[in-house]
Amino acid sequence: MADKLDSMFGDVTVDDFGPVKLKAFRDELVANGMPTKWKHKRKKPKKPLARTYINRIINSVIGMFTIAVAGELVDVSKVQQLKTLDTLRNGQTTAPETEPVRPVPIEHVRMTAPFLSPIIKAMLRIQVATGMRPGEVCIMRPCDIDRSGDNWIYVPSKHKTGWRGKAKAVPIIDDARDAITDFLQRHPESYCFSPKEAMEWRRAVGAAKRTAPLSCGNRKGTNVKKDPN
Structure with a gap:
Protein backbone atom coordinates (compact mmCIF):
# COMPACT_ATOMS: atom_id res chain seq x y z
CA MET A 1 0.00 0.00 0.00
CA ALA A 2 2.97 2.31 0.46
CA ASP A 3 3.50 2.35 -3.32
CA LYS A 4 -0.10 3.42 -3.87
CA LEU A 5 0.17 6.19 -1.28
CA ASP A 6 3.41 7.36 -2.85
CA SER A 7 1.95 7.33 -6.37
CA MET A 8 -1.04 9.42 -5.28
CA PHE A 9 0.58 11.89 -2.87
CA GLY A 10 4.33 11.38 -3.08
CA ASP A 11 4.85 14.98 -4.24
CA VAL A 12 2.55 16.52 -1.61
CA THR A 13 4.16 18.29 1.34
CA VAL A 14 3.32 17.36 4.90
CA ASP A 15 1.53 20.68 5.45
CA ASP A 16 -0.75 20.03 2.47
CA PHE A 17 -1.64 16.45 3.41
CA GLY A 18 -4.81 16.51 5.46
CA PRO A 19 -8.01 14.54 6.08
CA VAL A 20 -9.34 15.22 2.58
CA LYS A 21 -6.33 13.62 0.91
CA LEU A 22 -6.32 10.80 3.46
CA LYS A 23 -9.97 10.14 2.60
CA ALA A 24 -9.12 10.16 -1.11
CA PHE A 25 -6.47 7.51 -0.45
CA ARG A 26 -8.98 5.45 1.51
CA ASP A 27 -11.59 5.78 -1.25
CA GLU A 28 -9.01 4.45 -3.69
CA LEU A 29 -8.44 1.42 -1.49
CA VAL A 30 -12.18 0.78 -1.28
CA ALA A 31 -12.75 1.20 -5.02
CA ASN A 32 -9.77 -0.62 -6.48
CA GLY A 33 -8.32 -2.78 -3.73
CA MET A 34 -5.03 -4.32 -4.69
CA PRO A 35 -3.88 -6.30 -7.75
CA THR A 36 -3.61 -10.06 -7.39
CA LYS A 37 -0.82 -12.18 -8.85
CA TRP A 38 -1.53 -12.81 -12.50
CA LYS A 39 0.72 -14.71 -14.89
CA HIS A 40 -0.62 -13.07 -18.04
CA LYS A 41 0.24 -9.58 -19.21
CA ARG A 42 -3.36 -8.46 -19.58
CA LYS A 43 -4.95 -6.23 -16.96
CA LYS A 44 -4.59 -7.67 -13.47
CA PRO A 45 -7.82 -8.43 -11.60
CA LYS A 46 -8.45 -6.48 -8.45
CA LYS A 47 -8.89 -8.03 -5.02
CA PRO A 48 -11.25 -6.05 -2.76
CA LEU A 49 -9.87 -5.09 0.62
CA ALA A 50 -11.84 -5.75 3.78
CA ARG A 51 -13.20 -2.82 5.76
CA THR A 52 -11.20 -3.64 8.88
CA TYR A 53 -7.99 -4.01 6.86
CA ILE A 54 -8.52 -0.63 5.20
CA ASN A 55 -9.00 0.94 8.64
CA ARG A 56 -5.68 -0.58 9.74
CA ILE A 57 -3.94 0.88 6.70
CA ILE A 58 -5.32 4.34 7.43
CA ASN A 59 -4.22 4.04 11.07
CA SER A 60 -0.75 3.08 9.85
CA VAL A 61 -0.57 6.25 7.75
CA ILE A 62 -1.56 8.32 10.78
CA GLY A 63 1.03 6.37 12.75
CA MET A 64 3.76 7.56 10.38
CA PHE A 65 2.85 11.13 11.19
CA THR A 66 2.83 10.28 14.92
CA ILE A 67 6.41 9.02 14.64
CA ALA A 68 7.32 12.23 12.81
CA VAL A 69 5.85 14.23 15.70
CA ALA A 70 8.04 12.30 18.16
CA GLY A 71 11.04 13.23 16.05
CA GLU A 72 9.97 16.90 16.06
CA LEU A 73 9.58 16.83 12.29
CA VAL A 74 5.84 17.53 12.24
CA ASP A 75 3.59 19.57 14.52
CA VAL A 76 1.24 17.52 16.70
CA SER A 77 -1.73 19.39 15.24
CA LYS A 78 -1.21 17.47 11.99
CA VAL A 79 -1.88 14.14 13.72
CA GLN A 80 -4.93 15.58 15.47
CA GLN A 81 -6.16 16.83 12.12
CA LEU A 82 -5.80 13.43 10.43
CA LYS A 83 -7.58 11.68 13.31
CA THR A 84 -10.73 13.68 12.59
CA LEU A 85 -11.40 11.33 9.66
CA ASP A 86 -14.00 8.82 10.84
CA THR A 87 -13.22 5.13 10.46
CA LEU A 88 -15.18 3.02 8.00
CA ARG A 89 -18.13 1.47 9.80
CA ASN A 90 -20.01 -1.73 9.14
CA GLY A 91 -22.89 -1.14 6.74
CA GLN A 92 -21.67 2.30 5.68
CA THR A 93 -19.20 1.27 2.97
CA THR A 94 -18.96 -1.04 -0.01
CA ALA A 95 -15.79 -2.63 1.39
CA PRO A 96 -16.53 -6.27 2.25
CA GLU A 97 -16.70 -7.63 5.78
CA THR A 98 -14.46 -10.47 6.96
CA GLU A 99 -15.74 -13.67 8.48
CA PRO A 100 -15.08 -13.90 12.23
CA VAL A 101 -12.21 -16.21 13.17
CA ARG A 102 -13.57 -19.06 15.26
CA PRO A 103 -11.64 -21.73 17.18
CA VAL A 104 -11.06 -25.09 15.55
CA PRO A 105 -13.26 -27.80 17.11
CA LYS A 209 7.17 -45.24 3.36
CA ARG A 210 9.29 -44.87 0.22
CA THR A 211 8.11 -47.05 -2.67
CA ALA A 212 10.49 -45.85 -5.40
CA PRO A 213 13.75 -47.82 -5.74
CA LEU A 214 16.89 -46.13 -4.40
CA SER A 215 18.23 -45.91 -7.94
CA CYS A 216 15.46 -43.44 -8.79
CA GLY A 217 14.70 -39.99 -7.43
CA ASN A 218 16.35 -38.32 -4.46
CA ARG A 219 18.25 -40.25 -1.84
CA LYS A 220 19.42 -39.18 1.59
CA GLY A 221 22.11 -36.54 1.21
CA THR A 222 21.80 -36.10 -2.57
CA ASN A 223 19.73 -32.89 -2.49
CA VAL A 224 21.46 -31.13 0.43
CA LYS A 225 23.10 -27.80 -0.28
CA LYS A 226 26.81 -27.68 0.51
CA ASP A 227 26.61 -24.08 1.73
CA PRO A 228 23.01 -23.23 2.67
CA ASN A 229 22.14 -19.67 3.64
Missing part, protein backbone atom coordinates in the same frame (compact mmCIF):
# COMPACT_ATOMS: atom_id res chain seq x y z
CA ILE A 106 -11.19 -29.81 19.59
CA GLU A 107 -12.37 -33.02 17.90
CA HIS A 108 -10.62 -31.93 14.69
CA VAL A 109 -7.46 -31.15 16.64
CA ARG A 110 -7.42 -34.61 18.21
CA MET A 111 -7.82 -36.22 14.77
CA THR A 112 -4.46 -34.77 13.71
CA ALA A 113 -2.54 -36.27 16.65
CA PRO A 114 -1.77 -39.70 15.09
CA PHE A 115 -0.04 -37.99 12.16
CA LEU A 116 2.19 -35.65 14.19
CA SER A 117 5.77 -36.16 15.25
CA PRO A 118 6.29 -36.84 18.97
CA ILE A 119 7.62 -33.30 19.42
CA ILE A 120 4.74 -31.54 17.68
CA LYS A 121 2.24 -33.81 19.43
CA ALA A 122 3.70 -32.90 22.83
CA MET A 123 3.58 -29.21 21.98
CA LEU A 124 -0.04 -29.57 20.91
CA ARG A 125 -0.98 -31.31 24.15
CA ILE A 126 0.68 -28.59 26.20
CA GLN A 127 -1.00 -25.77 24.29
CA VAL A 128 -4.45 -27.35 24.56
CA ALA A 129 -3.99 -27.98 28.29
CA THR A 130 -2.62 -24.53 29.16
CA GLY A 131 -3.95 -22.12 26.52
CA MET A 132 -0.46 -20.70 25.92
CA ARG A 133 0.45 -18.89 22.73
CA PRO A 134 2.47 -20.95 20.20
CA GLY A 135 5.56 -18.79 20.70
CA GLU A 136 5.50 -19.39 24.45
CA VAL A 137 5.42 -23.16 23.91
CA CYS A 138 8.28 -23.01 21.38
CA ILE A 139 10.67 -21.27 23.81
CA MET A 140 10.09 -23.59 26.78
CA ARG A 141 13.33 -24.54 28.57
CA PRO A 142 13.84 -26.77 31.63
CA CYS A 143 15.30 -23.81 33.55
CA ASP A 144 12.08 -21.84 32.99
CA ILE A 145 9.94 -24.41 34.82
CA ASP A 146 9.90 -24.30 38.60
CA ARG A 147 9.47 -27.91 39.77
CA SER A 148 10.27 -27.30 43.43
CA GLY A 149 6.64 -27.56 44.57
CA ASP A 150 3.77 -29.91 43.96
CA ASN A 151 2.60 -27.70 41.09
CA TRP A 152 5.04 -26.90 38.30
CA ILE A 153 5.10 -23.27 37.18
CA TYR A 154 6.43 -22.16 33.79
CA VAL A 155 7.67 -18.56 33.54
CA PRO A 156 8.34 -17.71 29.86
CA SER A 157 11.61 -15.90 29.20
CA LYS A 158 9.62 -13.52 26.99
CA HIS A 159 5.96 -13.06 26.21
CA LYS A 160 3.55 -10.70 24.47
CA THR A 161 3.05 -8.24 27.33
CA GLY A 162 6.59 -8.47 28.71
CA TRP A 163 7.49 -5.07 27.24
CA ARG A 164 4.89 -3.53 29.56
CA GLY A 165 6.65 -4.95 32.58
CA LYS A 166 3.99 -7.59 33.21
CA ALA A 167 5.00 -11.02 34.48
CA LYS A 168 3.46 -14.29 33.34
CA ALA A 169 3.34 -17.67 35.05
CA VAL A 170 1.66 -20.75 33.59
CA PRO A 171 0.75 -23.80 35.73
CA ILE A 172 1.95 -27.03 34.11
CA ILE A 173 -0.50 -29.64 35.34
CA ASP A 174 -2.36 -32.75 34.19
CA ASP A 175 -1.78 -33.59 30.50
CA ALA A 176 0.65 -30.69 30.01
CA ARG A 177 2.88 -32.09 32.75
CA ASP A 178 2.79 -35.57 31.23
CA ALA A 179 3.65 -34.17 27.80
CA ILE A 180 6.65 -32.10 28.91
CA THR A 181 8.25 -34.59 31.31
CA ASP A 182 10.28 -36.51 28.71
CA PHE A 183 11.74 -33.26 27.34
CA LEU A 184 13.07 -31.98 30.67
CA GLN A 185 16.18 -34.18 30.51
CA ARG A 186 17.90 -31.71 28.19
CA HIS A 187 20.44 -29.07 29.21
CA PRO A 188 18.61 -26.61 31.51
CA GLU A 189 19.10 -23.69 29.13
CA SER A 190 18.38 -25.53 25.86
CA TYR A 191 14.95 -25.50 24.28
CA CYS A 192 12.73 -28.47 25.09
CA PHE A 193 11.47 -28.81 21.53
CA SER A 194 13.94 -29.13 18.67
CA PRO A 195 12.84 -28.34 15.09
CA LYS A 196 15.83 -30.36 13.87
CA GLU A 197 14.63 -33.46 15.68
CA ALA A 198 11.09 -32.96 14.41
CA MET A 199 12.35 -32.77 10.81
CA GLU A 200 14.55 -35.85 11.30
CA TRP A 201 11.46 -37.78 12.45
CA ARG A 202 9.50 -36.55 9.44
CA ARG A 203 12.24 -37.60 7.01
CA ALA A 204 12.61 -40.99 8.68
CA VAL A 205 8.89 -41.65 8.34
CA GLY A 206 8.98 -40.55 4.70
CA ALA A 207 11.94 -42.84 3.99
CA ALA A 208 10.16 -45.78 5.62
